[in-house]
Amino acid sequence: MSQPSPFKVLILCTGNSARSVFGEYLLRAIGRGRFETYSAGSHPTGRVNPLAIRVLQERYRLDASGARSKSWEEFKGVKFDFVITVCDRARESCPVWPGQPVVGHWGSPDPAAVEGTEEAKYRAFVAVASEIARRVELFCAFSDEQLAAFRAADLTAIAREGRPAGGEAAAP
Numbered sequence: 001m002s003q004p005s006p007f008k009v010l011i012l013c014t015g016n017s018a019r020s021v022f023g024e025y026l027l028r029a030i031g032r033g034r035f036e037t038y039s040a041g042s043h044p045t046g047r048v049n050p051l052a053i054r055v056l057q058e059r060y061r062l063d064a065s066g067a068r069s070k071s072w073e074e075f076k077g078v079k080f081d082f083v084i085t086v087c088d089r090a091r092e093s094c095p096v097w098p099g100q101p102v103v104g105h106w107g108s109p110d111p112a113a114v115e116g117t118e119e120a121k122y123r124a125f126v127a128v129a130s131e132i133a134r135r136v137e138l139f140c141a142f143s144d145e146q147l148a149a150f151r152a153a154d155l156t157a158i159a160r161e162g163r164p165a166g167g168e169a170a171a172p
Contacts, residue, residue: 006036007147008080010101013087016041016069018052018125019108020086022132025056025064030136034144038080040072049112051125059126060133081147086132102150106135 011023016039024039031037048067056062080101086108108131114124142150 006031006034007082007144008036008078009038009082009084010072010075010078010080011037011039012041012072012083012085013039014042014110015045015112016071017045017047017049018112019110019128019132021048021052021064021067021069022056022129023084023086023106023136025062025067026060026129026133026136027139029060029062030133030140034140038075039067040070040075042072044069044071049125051111051122052129054122055125055129059129106132108132 009027011020011027013020020039020041024037027035028037046069048064048069053064053067056064083101083103085103085105087110088105088107108128109124111121111124111128114121
């Protein structure tokens with residue numbers, strides 16, 4: 001029996017400097033080869049926030065030094081299985097993707113908008129990364145067969161309730 005192809009996932013936010021990068025790297029790591037992950041932004045900042053790189057390294061032992069902030073225009077025409085927005089502005093302006101991927105919203109506050117000391121900013125990045133990691137863990141709890149069946153499901157319900165709308169709860 002052949003190994004199923006990984007699910008192709010695009011995670012979007014506005015600047016592609018923190019939240020979507022967290023999603024990309026956490027899903028890649030937690031999913032252990034089940035997902036081919038990408039991130040992009042509607043208005044990329046041009047650089048990944050150093051605190052995002054630091055949190056991924058220190059809290060999750062992930063090397064995201066190769067991450068870059070890029071536009072979702074790079075992925076125009078690419079067929080994804082899932083497109084997940086992690087900020088409200090990206091959700092509102094999300095383009096239509098070919099192949100009718102499942103589109104979901106896992107909104108998180110922008111840690112880069114936090115003002116204050118470096119420690120306060122770091123704590124905000126840790127909190128957002130933890131929130132996204134929990135959503136990724138719930139998503140990864142589904143089997144490949146369940147994920148394939150979610151082609152018409154609401155990922156927002158999965159993030160909120162741990163199950164698709166009207167579906168059974170995910171195994172922990």
